Amino acid sequence: MSATFNHTIIASKDRAESARFYRELLEAPAAPSWGPFTNIQLDGGVLLQFAEPPVDIQMQHYAFLLDDDLFDRALARLRDGGIEHWADPQMRRPGEINNEHGGRGVYFKDPAGHAIELITRPYL
Known part of the structure; x- marks a missing residue:
């Protein structure tokens, strides 16, 4: 199998707000969320995982x-x-x-x- 992109974690000030923003903008469905992540799913099964890190966001x-x-x-x-x-x-x-x-x-x-x-x- 060749490499495909599966997921990334996007640092957020408010993970629920960021997930909602992307869901609405990209018309993407919510995905099951767990632990520190609020997730949405893009085509091809790609997950965007939003988390609130305990450090300044770069x-x-x-x-x-x-x-x-x-x-x-x-x-x-x-x-x-x-x-x-x-x-x-x-x-x-x-x-x-x-x-x-x-x-x-x-x-x-x-x-x-x-x-x-x-x-x-x-x-x-």
């Missing part, structure tokens, strides 16, 4: 590949929720999206301050 970057329809709905949720977003990771083009790599993309911060990217076409 910003991470997470990118999600969406189809065009889900991208439109997610972008509408960002705008409707008043969530600041940018066309670029340097945050120089506020309120815009980009049209790079033959698709569309947007950057924003999640409730814990992580840099999130939504794209409609993979880079490769």
